[in-house]
Amino acid sequence: MAKKNSQKNNGTTIALNKKAKFDFHLSDRFECGVALLGWEVKSLRAGKLQLVDSYVIFKNDEAFLFGALINPLQTVCTHYVTDPRRTRKLLLNRREITRLQEASQQKGYTVVATAMYWKAHLVKCEIALAKGKQDHDKRETEKERDWQREKQRIFQKDK
Numbered sequence: 001m002a003k004k005n006s007q008k009n010n011g012t013t014i015a016l017n018k019k020a021k022f023d024f025h026l027s028d029r030f031e032c033g034v035a036l037l038g039w040e041v042k043s044l045r046a047g048k049l050q051l052v053d054s055y056v057i058f059k060n061d062e063a064f065l066f067g068a069l070i071n072p073l074q075t076v077c078t079h080y081v082t083d084p085r086r087t088r089k090l091l092l093n094r095r096e097i098t099r100l101q102e103a104s105q106q107k108g109y110t111v112v113a114t115a116m117y118w119k120a121h122l123v124k125c126e127i128a129l130a131k132g133k134q135d136h137d138k139r140e141t142e143k144e145r146d147w148q149r150e151k152q153r154i155f156q157k158d159k
């Protein structure tokens with residue numbers, strides 16, 4: 001008897017934006033849906049997503065994800081004219097959009113995509129309000145991360 005292919009994508013992460021955690025102080029986080037095309041969903045199931053330089057722009061009281069790269073599958077690219085870096089609409093409530101828009105208009109603040117993941121059969125994007133870090137803040141973050149790693153090694157040796 002053959003095993004059924006169970007979908008492992010329920011509640012799993014598709015991609016993380018680790019660079020955003022290094023370059024920005026992340027404060028308020030929001031979960032939003034993403035308006036996608038069919039070939040994009042298939043590519044996300046294959047894990048072909050990069051969020052490195054993606055951020056949120058606001059036009060006409062709507063939020064759009066700009067700069068996310070979804071590479072098309074070879075089987076799909078023959079049927080459609082694909083644009084891997086197209087701007088995708090984010091599905092947020094009106095009050096969330098206005099809150100993010102007002103906060104991002106302050107000096108030094110922006111809205112970045114930090115993660116994209118599956119929630120049941122839906123694709124969700126986690127966005128965060130971010131303030132840019134200075135160089136000394138980045139070095140401090142790196143030192144803290146190294147210390148946490150070293151501390152874990154010490155505790156594992158003792159056990």
